[in-house]
Amino acid sequence: MTIELYHAGMSVCSEKVRIQLAERDTPFISHALDLRAGDQQKPEYLKLNPNAVVPTIVHDGNVVIESNIILEYLAEVLPGTPLTTSSPLGRTKMRYWTKQLDEGLHQLTSVISFAIGFRYQLLAKPRDEALKVLNKIPDPYRRDRQIDIYENGVASSHFAPAIRRFDKMLADMEKDLSKSPWLAGTDYSLADIAYTPYVNRLDQLQLAHMWDDRPKIARWFDTVRARPSFAKAYDGFMAKPVLDVMREKGKEATAQVKGILAG
Numbered sequence: 001m002t003i004e005l006y007h008a009g010m011s012v013c014s015e016k017v018r019i020q021l022a023e024r025d026t027p028f029i030s031h032a033l034d035l036r037a038g039d040q041q042k043p044e045y046l047k048l049n050p051n052a053v054v055p056t057i058v059h060d061g062n063v064v065i066e067s068n069i070i071l072e073y074l075a076e077v078l079p080g081t082p083l084t085t086s087s088p089l090g091r092t093k094m095r096y097w098t099k100q101l102d103e104g105l106h107q108l109t110s111v112i113s114f115a116i117g118f119r120y121q122l123l124a125k126p127r128d129e130a131l132k133v134l135n136k137i138p139d140p141y142r143r144d145r146q147i148d149i150y151e152n153g154v155a156s157s158h159f160a161p162a163i164r165r166f167d168k169m170l171a172d173m174e175k176d177l178s179k180s181p182w183l184a185g186t187d188y189s190l191a192d193i194a195y196t197p198y199v200n201r202l203d204q205l206q207l208a209h210m211w212d213d214r215p216k217i218a219r220w221f222d223t224v225r226a227r228p229s230f231a232k233a234y235d236g237f238m239a240k241p242v243l244d245v246m247r248e249k250g251k252e253a254t255a256q257v258k259g260i261l262a263g
């Protein structure tokens with residue numbers, strides 16, 4: 001069995017697939033894309049993923065896109081424990097969690113990551129070069145939004161609603177984690193794999209204060225980070241200069257974020 005993974009080191013959707021591959025001890029052929037350079041928009045990649053996003057897997061010649069669909073697919077085809085939870089009701093819960101990522105949360109991660117940190121990678125480039133990459137985003141809504149955030153950062157009108165939605169996500173997580181050790185019940189499942197990168201992203205952006213009063217999330221996050229799959233999915237894939245910018249700019253944005261949450 002051969003798995004090829006087209007991914008980016010610091011892409012939350014790629015991170016969740018790498019966590020799952022690590023959980024299942026599955027080696028993969030890595031094709032790392034540079035998203036700021038627009039590798040995802042190259043014609044040869046668009047043939048695999050017409051949405052111009054990572055990740056994409058090719059499993060024995062078959063192309064699968066969309067990270068949460070990839071997780072479910074891999075759960076079925078990889079040898080070992082499927083990680084989809086043992087009960088039908090648990091699986092409905094698991095899917096309710098991952099559905100929320102697809103119905104907006106993921107896009108909002110892109111909003112806060114770009115507004116606080118990633119836009120500085122584009123601001124370091126000549127403006128016409130940066131706009132060339134942004135103007136090639138196929139989805140017109142996402143294109144306009146990313147251009148607005150490139151221009152305005154945390155002052156963009158997209159920023160505050162994204163922070164509020166994450167606050168709700170954390171409140172929902174705290175509630176479920178008060179009832180069971182894992183998001184979908186008694187088993188570690190694809191829901192926990194899928195949410196690890198999003199909570200970790202908040203942490204990278206210095207937003208861990210959002211769970212200062214949410215002890216169950218703190219415990220869950222410590223536990224998922226202590227699993228060997230976390231180090232395997234992250235070590236060697238993070239760019240230190242980017243993490244440094246996220247930390248520095250995240251600290252600068254703290255007062256504004258706290259203001260949004262208080263208002």
Ligand SMILES: N[C@@H](CCC(=O)N[C@@H](CS)C(=O)NCC(=O)O)C(=O)O
Nearest residue numbers: 011012013035053054055066067068
């Ligand atoms: N729904 C897609 C979203 C994929 C996505 O947005 N990927 C981001 C990185 S996490 C990306 O490739 N962005 C490239 C760009 O913004 O041009 C999935 O879950 O796979």
